[in-house]
Structures are given as structure tokens and as C-alpha cells.
Amino acid sequence: xxxxxxxxxxxxxxxxxxxxxxxxxxxxxxxxxxxxxxxxxxxxxxxxxxxxxxxxxxxxxxxxxxxxxxxxxxxxxxxxxxxxxxxxxxxxxxxxxxxxxxxxxxxxxxxxxxxxxxxxxxxxxxxxxxxxxxxxxxxxxxxxxxxxxxxxxxxxxxxxxxxxxxxxxxxxxxxxxxxxxxxxxxxxxxxxxxxxxxxxxxxxxxxxxxxxxxxxxxxxxxxxxxxxxxxxxxxxxxxxxxxxxxxxxxxxxxxxxxxxxxxxxxxxxxxxxxxxxxxxxxxxxxxxxxxxxxxxxxxxxxxxx
Amino acid sequence: xxxxxxxxxxxxxxxxxxxxxxxxxxxxxxxxxxxxxxxxxxxxxxxxxxxxxxxxxxxxxxxxxxxxxxxxxxxxxxxxxxxxxxxxxxxxxxxxxxxxxxxxxxxxxxxxxxxxxxxxxxxxxxxxxxxxxxxxxxxxxxxxxxxxxxxxxxxxxxxxxxxxxxxxxxxxxxxxxxxxxxxxxxxxxxxxxxxxxxxxxxxxxxxxxxxxxxxxxxxxxxxxxxxxxxxxxxxxxxxxxxxxxxxxxxxxxxxxxxxxxxxxxxxxxxxxxxxxxxxxxxxxxxxxxxxxxxxxxxxxxxxxxxxxxxxxxxxxxxxxxxxxxxxxxxxxxxxxxxxxxxxxxxxxxxxxxxxxxxxxxxxxxxxxxxxxxxxxxxxxxxxxxxxxxxxxxxxxxxxxxxxxxxxxxxxxxxxxxxxxxxxxxxxxxxxxxxxxxxxxxxxxxxxxxxxxxxxxxxxxxxxxxxxxxxxxxxxxxxxxxxxxxxxxxxxxxxxxxxxxxxxxxxxxxxxxxxxxxxxx
Numbered sequence: 026x027x028x029x030x031x032x033x034x035x036x037x038x039x040x041x042x043x044x045x046x047x048x049x050x051x052x053x054x055x056x057x058x059x060x061x062x063x064x065x066x067x068x069x070x071x072x073x074x075x076x077x078x079x080x081x082x083x084x085x086x087x088x089x090x091x092x093x094x095x096x097x098x099x100x101x102x103x104x105x106x107x108x109x110x111x112x113x114x115x116x117x118x119x120x121x122x123x124x125x126x127x128x129x130x131x132x133x134x135x136x137x138x139x140x141x142x143x144x145x146x147x148x149x150x151x152x153x154x155x156x157x158x159x160x161x162x163x164x165x166x167x168x169x170x171x172x173x174x175x176x177x178x179x180x181x182x183x184x185x186x187x188x189x190x191x192x193x194x195x196x197x198x199x200x201x202x203x204x205x206x207x208x209x210x211x212x213x214x215x216x217x218x219x220x221x222x223x224x225x226x227x228x229x230x231x232x233x234x235x236x237x238x239x240x241x242x243x244x245x246x247x248x249x250x251x252x253x254x255x256x257x258x259x260x261x262x263x264x265x266x267x268x269x270x271x272x273x274x275x276x277x278x279x280x281x282x283x284x285x286x287x288x289x290x291x292x293x294x295x296x297x298x299x300x301x302x303x304x305x306x307x308x309x310x311x312x313x314x315x316x317x318x319x320x321x322x323x324x325x326x327x328x329x330x
Numbered sequence: 331x332x333x334x335x336x337x338x339x340x341x342x343x344x345x346x347x348x349x350x351x352x353x354x355x356x357x358x359x360x361x362x363x364x365x366x367x368x369x370x371x372x373x374x375x376x377x378x379x380x381x382x383x384x385x386x387x388x389x390x391x392x393x394x395x396x397x398x399x400x401x402x403x404x405x406x407x408x409x410x411x412x413x414x415x416x417x418x419x420x421x422x423x424x425x426x427x428x429x430x431x432x433x434x435x436x437x438x439x440x441x442x443x444x445x446x447x448x449x450x451x452x453x454x455x456x457x458x459x460x461x462x463x464x465x466x467x468x469x470x471x472x473x474x475x476x477x478x479x480x481x482x483x484x485x486x487x488x489x490x491x492x493x494x495x496x497x498x499x500x501x502x503x504x505x506x507x508x509x510x511x512x513x514x515x516x517x518x519x520x521x522x523x524x525x526x527x528x529x530x531x532x533x534x535x536x537x538x539x540x541x542x543x544x545x546x547x548x549x550x551x552x553x554x555x556x557x558x559x560x561x562x563x564x565x566x567x568x569x570x571x572x573x574x575x576x577x578x579x580x581x582x583x584x585x586x587x588x589x590x591x592x593x594x595x596x597x598x599x600x601x602x603x604x605x606x607x608x609x610x611x612x613x614x615x616x617x618x619x620x621x622x623x624x625x626x627x628x629x630x631x632x633x634x635x636x637x638x639x640x641x642x643x644x645x646x647x648x649x650x651x652x653x654x655x656x657x658x659x660x661x662x663x664x665x666x667x668x669x670x671x672x673x674x675x676x677x678x679x680x681x682x683x684x685x686x687x688x689x690x691x692x693x694x695x696x697x698x699x700x701x702x703x704x705x706x707x708x709x710x711x712x713x714x715x716x717x718x719x720x721x722x723x724x725x726x727x728x729x730x731x732x733x734x735x736x737x738x739x740x741x742x743x744x745x746x747x748x749x750x751x752x753x754x755x756x757x758x759x760x761x762x763x764x765x766x767x768x769x770x771x772x773x774x775x776x777x778x779x780x781x782x783x784x785x786x787x788x789x790x791x792x793x794x795x796x797x798x799x800x801x802x803x804x805x806x807x808x809x810x811x812x813x814x815x816x817x818x819x820x821x822x823x824x825x826x827x828x829x830x831x832x833x834x835x836x837x838x839x840x841x842x843x844x845x846x847x848x849x850x
Contacts, residue, residue: 057722062453063751064368065732065769069448069470070455077451106359107366109542117542176577188577189569190544278569278578280543288357293722 033317037310044306045299049091052290052298053084059104059293078104091299100303101296105288111300115282119304121191122274122281126266128197129205133262134255136205137212144213145220146243156213163210168269172203172276191279200277204269208262215258219251256320263312267305349562351830351846352585354575358543358568362529364506365445366452374588374841375566376506378548379531383408383419383438383488383503386840398662398755400500404433404510404532405488414495414791419488419503425555427512427532435482437510443475445507454507457753460496494789497796501754534559534844544568548843560847579825586833587825588841593694596648596823604828607649608835611752612820613659613760614651616687618813619742621774624681631812633679635671637710638702640817646698651818657760657804659819661837663793664757664800671809677710684713689747690724699747717743732769746772749820755838757800758788764807764814775813780806 060066060074075081079090094101100111144156163171179199180188187196223229224247232242270283282301289297355374361367364376384400402408405419425433446455446468455468462479466472479491492499502508515530526540534556535548548564567584569575572592578584591599599605618625618634625631640653655671658664689695696718703714719727728746730736750770752759761784762768766776780803787799807813822835832845 055723057720057724057726059722061722061725061729063725064453064456065729066453067448067455067468069468070451070453073448074451107361107363114542173573176574180577180581184581187583188581189574190567190578190583276571276574278544278567278571278574280541280568284543284570291720291722 029321030318033314037314040310041303041306045092045095045303046088048299048302049088050084052293052295053087055293057293059295061293078102091296095299095303100300103294103297105292105294105297111296114285114297115300115304118280118282118285121279122270122283125191125197125200125204125274125279125281126263126270128201129266129269130208130262131205132201133205133208133212133266137209138216138255140209141213141216142220142243142248145217145224146239148221153217156217160210160214163206166206168203168207168272169276171206172199172273175199175203189276189278191277191281196277200273200279203277204266204273207269208265211258211262211265212255215254216251219254220247223247223250253320253324256316256323260309260313260316264309267308349560349848350565351561351563351843352565352567352583353841353843354569354578354584354587355546355566356568356570356575356590358540358546358566360540360546362526362537364509365441365450365511366454367506368453370839373506375537375546375548376509377533377840378535378564378843379529379533379537379551380506380509381533382505382509384500385504386836386838386842387834400504403504405503408500410791414497415492417490417492417499418483419490421486421488422555423486425532426553427530428536428551428553429530431512431530433510433532434485435488436485437512438488438508439480439482440513441509441511442480443478444511444513446475446478452507454505457502457505457507460492460494460499460502462491462493495791496788497791497793498754498756498758501756505754534842535564554844556844559844561843564843576825585827585830589822589824589839591823591825593648593650596650599825600649600823602825604825606822606824606826606833606835608822609659609661609837610820610822610839611659611661611755611759611837612749613654613657613816614747614749614818614820615657616815616817617746617748617773618815619744619746619774620813621742624683624685625744628811630679630681632671635812635815636674637678637706637712638815639673639705642705643698643701643817646694646701647818650694650821650823652821654816654819655808657807657814657816658757658800659752659760662752662755662757662760663797664761664804666801666804671812679710679712681712684715685744686715686717686741687745687747688717688719688724688727688743690719690721691747695747728772731772747817748772752838757796758784761787761800761803773813775811777806777811 058080060071066074072081079087082090091101098112100115103109103111103114106114140156140159144153147153176188176199179186186198188199190196220243229242229246232246270281271286273279274281274283275287282304285297286301286305288294289301355371357371359369359371360375361369361372362376364380367373367376381403383403383405385403387399387401404422404425406422408417408419410417421433421435427433442458442461444450445452446458446464448468448470455464458464463472463477464479467475467478479493481489483489512530526537526546529537531537532551532554534551534554536551537546538549539547545568546566548566550558550562552558567578569578572590575584575587575590576592576595579587600607618631620626620631625634640655644651644653654660656666658666660667687699689699699716703716706712706714731742736742750760750763763770764773764775765771765781765784783799783803783806787796787803790796808816822839824835826833829849831847831849834842834845
């Protein structure tokens, strides 16, 4: 088990290093630089700007300097948000994004689980039809459309929730629902399918023959088996929530880290691009690692891998 | 008793509400170092917490050109001598910074020295290039600041020597980059992000807090020389998405949406009493690449201009743009309302190869140019290749073009679509763009007569004479040589609560909260 974890940790570090390298050279190869603006700057001013941020060095030197700094926890200063360190910006905004992500994941798991179980339990009911409809539409509906629809219903029509910002628990409801909707649909579909499959299994027939009620069979015998596929889905859900948060944070004006992601790219804020990419990259790789470990712990058959 | 208490609370909430104004900034990447600030959001904040020698009118009657006149602010008066080349500003006395230190003329000298110093890395140094010796100082050709034409004669008198009359100079000293600084403090400006309330300023408001990503809060400055403003607290929220900002406004969580209304809603919003609109000094235009065929020939340029009906392209904008055929926008002396090249029906231009056009803009611009593409194809059988690029890429390309550092093999498109926003409300801000020394002239076109007309216009203080020079120069630019094709002037579109008085849609997109008050 232990060497296994070590090997996984090593591959995590390697993945992050490759990610840093690719991102660094990609962003430097994109046309347009951080200080290109509507006004042509006097040459002396432009030269001073480049020097102060180390942009006058050859790209490979900038790269080694950056990696060295990053290993020491220094992500450099932001170009656009003048006077702020990328590390400070991440420290400020990451907890908000994390809270949003955890809430969305929790909501997705609870709602998806409930919906999946109910629709498997009442397979030929309206609820089951609704689940299928919900899954397909949530998977194909872009989040900005969903957000607009939710804002229209709950803020403009019913006037019971604030349309944006991150101030009270009430303002968190809509962004969390929006962000968690697609993962919830994924969970519901998976649970439903796997429950329906296990309901055909031999041990269920035995249980039925023993006279157990359908509810007990479902909860006690089938559901536990369906958790494994959900666990394997978790990595994908986290990825979904991270990429979804870029848009959701922007739309709901949430002061999280996802908002910086797009902002940094459009303004060619190199240190901010790197910092944010690395944090998200880490979250993604680490969550996959945790899923792997949990999987091995839950299912003895996988431990050899 | 309960009812009474509730009523009291309600009244308290109302009166409280009346002293707070909630304004939307689209972001909070605010540059607090005013020598270096030049983006819209930073300028809004700085215009309210600081002040310069001059400022603009608080209240405008629609249809007047009051905004053309800079008003005394920190300078209570000024005198001109030597054919308008020497300004002597008399500073207001008993003006105090928020830490109690008095305003002195030397603080302007310190500021301007810092603004011009290339070490400061300011993008705004060009604002002072009309001052004697200023440009050489920024370019590093002269390191001795005493050779630059600015001096404090005593604590309350500032003398500025210009190299030419530059009749628009009083506008430049209303720009945030020329505001005074406290040399004993400015080194701290950058470290103030986490304790913005320590920022020492002297404007009608002071910065009281800054929650990153959420909002900045401005509080009225009780010691402001002009008296504390009526609105005690201004909350500047950072909501980037127009639809969200609009929803917050409808939900009574914002009082002013200054710009960026959602395009899809404008037709509906425009009918409401809280919708306000006004002109802006911003012109969008097409520039021809005169270096190579087909637009090296003036006949082709003229024919192209005549083949386009601006009104056709306008349908995409829902009133946020108005057609113009003048390079100097309406409201400024030198504006020409008609007489330029008018569109002709039928086939006007014949070109053998398709032409390319590069631009950076949102979907609305995209739609507008697709309409253009279609009409060119149908009417004139001319193919138009649209090259939409992102903003940074576009300006990276332009600066390489201006400095002749384009990579070998990179083609210059036949047409560029650009916008020009006035730095100051004067025709020179526009006409200067196409002089041969200008770094914003991407056409490859030069004309000695044009240069000389613009130069003469900027060296005379006589308004009538200037307007005549500009009219002649504009004829060369648009009719004789057809170097550019002006398309639209931008309009302000804002939502402002109807109980707010004194809200001015300034054509320079400036916002002064000091003049705003709530209807009693």
C-alpha cells in the first residue's frame, strides 16, 4: 500500500511540473503581451516595465526563475491587479471558491443520489421520466443559461433570493444550484442505472424470496454496491465543478478564484495565469489521487493496482 | 409601542438609504497610484478621492457644450502670458489633505516630475508633452528636471511653460495623472491595498474600505474645501457581467449602472424614465492600409467609402452608436455634419481580390461587420475576409506595426477597425492621430500639408482660426485622400434611479459623485 501511495504522489508532482511547463510556454507563445495597450509607450518606459517584471530575459530564463520562485511559494506580482501578489490573491479568493465548490458538490451528491434512488424505486412513474428528462437537459444546458433562468424565476419573478454576490447564505443558493446541477444529473443517472442493474441480480431475488420489502432491498442491499461507481465518478465531478466555477463566479459576481482565470488570460497577466492554473491543477490531480486511494480502501479487489 | 419602534426603524433605514449611493464598476483592478492610472474604473475612483488644478462641470443642461470648459478646482484662477505659452496657476489656499497637511505648489511639481520620470513607468507621461522639455525628460535625453518648464514660484503659485500654445492645456490638468502627490507619502501608495483607509487624499471623498473582488467604499471628506458632498457614502461594486448588474439594479441593490447595459435589453430599457443617454467623445473608424494594393490608390479608398451605408451596420447596436461621417465628433468645434463622401447605390467598387479586415470587438461588432460583408458581396461582388482577434493580440500587432517590429512574413490587413476615445474634449485629440509623427497613425499615410495645418491649429489660441485649420485638415483626411472612414460615435447608455439629482453623463465618461444628491 505504502509504496503505491508514494508512486502516486510522485506521479502527482510530475503531472504538476508538466502542467507548469506547458502552461508557461503556451502563454508566452500567445500573441499580445501584458503591456500592449491602446497607447504606444515611450521606449524608455516600456523597457523599464519589462525590466521590473523580468520580461526582458530570454523565455527559458524566465521559466527557470519562475519555477524556482514557485518552489519557494513565490508566485510573483500580478500585472493587472497592481500592487498585489498572486499568492495573496489566491489566499484571499481560494476559500470562497472552495466553499462554493464543496457546497455544490454536496448538493450534487445529495440531490443526485435522492433523485436516482427515487427514480429507480418507482421505475415506471412520472418521477422516473422526470429524472431522465432532468439528466439530459442539465447535461446539455450551459450554466449561463441556467443561471439566467434561475435569476429570472427566483429574483425577478418571485423576488425571494438575491440575484448575485456572495454576502449571506441566501446569496449562495443560486450559484451552488447552478454549479451543482450538471454533476447532480451525472450522479442521478449513474445511481439510477446501477440500481436498476443490481435490482436484477441474484442476491436481490434471494432477498425478495425472503420476503424483504422493496425499500429495504434497495437501501440495504443495492445502494451500497452503487457507491463504488459514484466514487469513481468523483474525480470527473470535481473537474466539472472547477471548470464550471469560472463561468458561475463571473456571472454571480463571486469574489472567488475562478473569476481570475479568464481575466488573467485576456489581460495576459502571466503570474496570475500560472498561479491560478497550478492551484486548479493541483486540486484536480489531488482529488483523483484521493479517489484512487479511497477506491482501493473500499474495494479490496483493486488494491493490487 | 412595537408599531412605533418599527416605524422608527423604517424611517431610520430610509434616511440611511438616502445618504448611500451604489454604483457599478465592472471590475476592481484599481490603480491607486494616480500618476499611473488610466483605465476607466481607476479614473472613476480617483476623480472622486482626488482633484487637480481644473475639473469639469457638475451639472450640464442637455444640448449645451459646458463640458468643453474646464473649471477652477485646486487652482482658483490662472493667467496666461507670452501668446498663451505660459500659465500661472494660483492655488486655492487652506486646502488640506486628509492628514491635515496643506496643499502646496511644490506637490504639483513633485507629481509632474514623477509622472515624466521613465522610472515611474507611467503610460500617461504624454499628457505633459506640451510642457517645455518634458518629452526629452521622459525619453531620457535630458536628466535634469530643472530644464522642464514647471516651477513653484511660491507655496501657492505654479508656473508652467509650454513649447506651444496648446489651447487644450487646461483639460490636461483635469486628468488624474496630473493630480498633486505627497512626495513624503507616495512610496506607501502601493502598500496600501490592505489598509486603503490610510491613503492620504484631498478630494470630496476618501477611500474607506476595499473588499477585493466585491466593492470599494468611499466616504465623504468632511474637510473638502468645497464642503462635504450630499451623498455620505458611495459603494462601488465590482460586478463584471452586464446581465447580473442589470438584475442587481432591478433588485434595488445598485443605483447607477454607468455603462455596459446588456445589448439584448436596450430596446426595452430605453423606454423607461430611469434610462439616460448622451453623447461620448469616442469615434470608431476604418483605417485603410495605404502601403499596398488595393488601397494604395485613393480612387479605391474613395469608392470603398462610398460603397458602405453606415445605417445598415447600425442595426446591430440598438442605439449605442450613431452614424457619423466626421472624424471630429459632434460637440467639438471642427465637427462637420455633412459634405463628406456619401454612399452611392449600386455597384461602386470593383476589386480583383478579396480584402481583409482585422478588428477586436464583441459579438455586436461581429454581427455588424457580417452585415457589411454581406452587403459588399451582394452589391459590389467584393469579398471581405474578417479577422477577429482578441484585444491584447490586436494591440500587440498595432504596437509592432507602429515600431516596425512586425515579424517577417506577417501581412498587414487591408483595413483595420479601430476606436479613438478623446483624452480631452478638443479637436486636437482626434486630429493629432494622423500626423506623420503620431504613433497611432497605422495607415502608412503621411501628408505635409495636413501636418502643417494641425501644427498651426495647435499653436494659436484663437478658436475661430483653429476651427478653420481643422476643417481644412479634415477635408484632406476624409475627402481628398480618404485615409480613414469614420463610422460611428458612441453613446452613453446608463440606468440612473429617478430620485437621484445632479447625475451628469459626461462625454468623457467621467463620474463626479460630489454633485449627486437625492430628491427630498
